[in-house]
Amino acid sequence: MAERAPTVYIRLRKRVKMDRGQPILLKHVAQIIADPPWEEAIRNLELARPRQKDGSYVLIDMMLIVGKLKRLIPRVTIEHFGEPHTIVELRTGTRPAGFLLLALVWILLFVGSGMAIMNFHADVSMSRVHMRLYEMITGIRDEHPLVLQIPYSLGIGAGMILFFNRLFRKKFNEEPTPMEVEMFMYEESVHQFVVTDEYEKMLERAERQDRQGEREDRREGREDRRKEREEP
Amino acid sequence: MNGLALQALSALVGLAGGLAVGSGFVAFITVLDLIPRLAQIAGTRNSAPLEGAVVAGVLFFTAADLWRAEFGLFAAAAAAVGLMCGVFVGMLAAALTEVLNVFPILAKRLRLQEQIHWLLMAMVLGKVAGSLFDWLVFQRL
Numbered sequence: 474m475a476e477r478a479p480t481v482y483i484r485l486r487k488r489v490k491m492d493r494g495q496p497i498l499l500k501h502v503a504q505i506i507a508d509p510p511w512e513e514a515i516r517n518l519e520l521a522r523p524r525q526k527d528g529s530y531v532l533i534d535m536m537l538i539v540g541k542l543k544r545l546i547p548r549v550t551i552e553h554f555g556e557p558h559t560i561v562e563l564r565t566g567t568r569p570a571g572f573l574l575l576a577l578v579w580i581l582l583f584v585g586s587g588m589a590i591m592n593f594h595a596d597v598s599m600s601r602v603h604m605r606l607y608e609m610i611t612g613i614r615d616e617h618p619l620v621l622q623i624p625y626s627l628g629i630g631a632g633m634i635l636f637f638n639r640l641f642r643k644k645f646n647e648e649p650t651p652m653e654v655e656m657f658m659y660e661e662s663v664h665q666f667v668v669t670d671e672y673e674k675m676l677e678r679a680e681r682q683d684r685q686g687e688r689e690d691r692r693e694g695r696e697d698r699r700k701e702r703e704e705p
Numbered sequence: 706m707n708g709l710a711l712q713a714l715s716a717l718v719g720l721a722g723g724l725a726v727g728s729g730f731v732a733f734i735t736v737l738d739l740i741p742r743l744a745q746i747a748g749t750r751n752s753a754p755l756e757g758a759v760v761a762g763v764l765f766f767t768a769a770d771l772w773r774a775e776f777g778l779f780a781a782a783a784a785a786v787g788l789m790c791g792v793f794v795g796m797l798a799a800a801l802t803e804v805l806n807v808f809p810i811l812a813k814r815l816r817l818q819e820q821i822h823w824l825l826m827a828m829v830l831g832k833v834a835g836s837l838f839d840w841l842v843f844q845r846l
Binding site for chain 1: 770775791793812813825829831834837841
């Protein structure tokens with residue numbers, strides 16, 4: 474081959490969402506720069522064909538990509554940047570949740586949080602605290618100081634909205650809301666788990682193959698020894 | 706003499722109890738990340754004055770309660786204090802990590818990521834309604 478060996482620059486994406494049922498091609502999981510004669514073939518290199526029984530996450534490892542590329546172009550040089558792996562999240566029939574489900578969860582949360590706040594009030598003897606506070610401020614002893622309690626109740630809502638930064642979003646600053654951070658952290662944890670889990674599975678598979686090989690070796694060894702004993 | 710020793714002992718017990726409760730309170734507030742959050746809303750990176758406010762509030766209300774202070778103010782003052790108590794409790798409720806951890810999982814499992822603000826509003830309105838129900842109906846039965 475007189476032709477100069479091509480160089481491929483690959484930058485893996487961190488996370489990709491794909492519909493189930495289509496093969497995963499290199500162009501789905503990576504940004505690629507390659508010389509024109511090879512580019513199309515490289516971009517459409519098939520990496521995996523997820524089956525129905527495979528979970529909803531598939532890990533595409535850089536080692537897998539190197540192997541497949543070397544098979545396609547034996548003398549290829551691969552320059553790789555960024556993540557060593559991509560997580561492909563397979564979506565099955567992306568049907569958004571229905572209105573009924575939303576309504577059901579809404580009512581669940583509404584009633585549940587209402588009960589939770591009543592539980593909290595009972596736990597901390599809030600009515601006695603209110604009574605004491607009202608007496609401290611006005612000097613009047615009142616079993617049900619509604620003047621204090623109704624603003625208190627509205628304040629709970631205001632405090633929660635303030636914390637979640639919903640109504641006034643973007644007014645304060647560009648920082649993300651705690652909910653956005655929490656969503657991000659959750660996805661990041663799932664991401665990390667999938668990577669670790671898939672690598673472990675890979676390792677297990679390799680070990681099982683090794684052990685099988687060893688067992689065969691041992692059996693052969695035993696047979697050899699038996700033969701030796703029988704022979705003399 | 707015996708009485709003095711007993712008094713000294715109870716002072717020690719009181720001090721120890723106060724230390725435990727005070728550090729527990731600060732630990733709770735710290736875990737919830739409430740003060741950094743308020744500093745962010747107030748537009749400052751310096752949370753020291755806010756920490757001072759927490760300590761001052763704790764000391765002031767402990768003293769006022771202990772000496773049975775009475776300020777003889779109008780009911781409107783009680784309404785203002787009540788509102789602020791409510792905002793604080795609301796922020797506590799919102800900040801409880803329990804609440805925050807439930808939402809991402811719930812939204813993902815039920816594929817309700819887009820409608821998450823509706824779920825938040827359900828929670829907020831549920832708290833307000835539950836609290837009003839508690840004071841206006843339940844406690845007066």
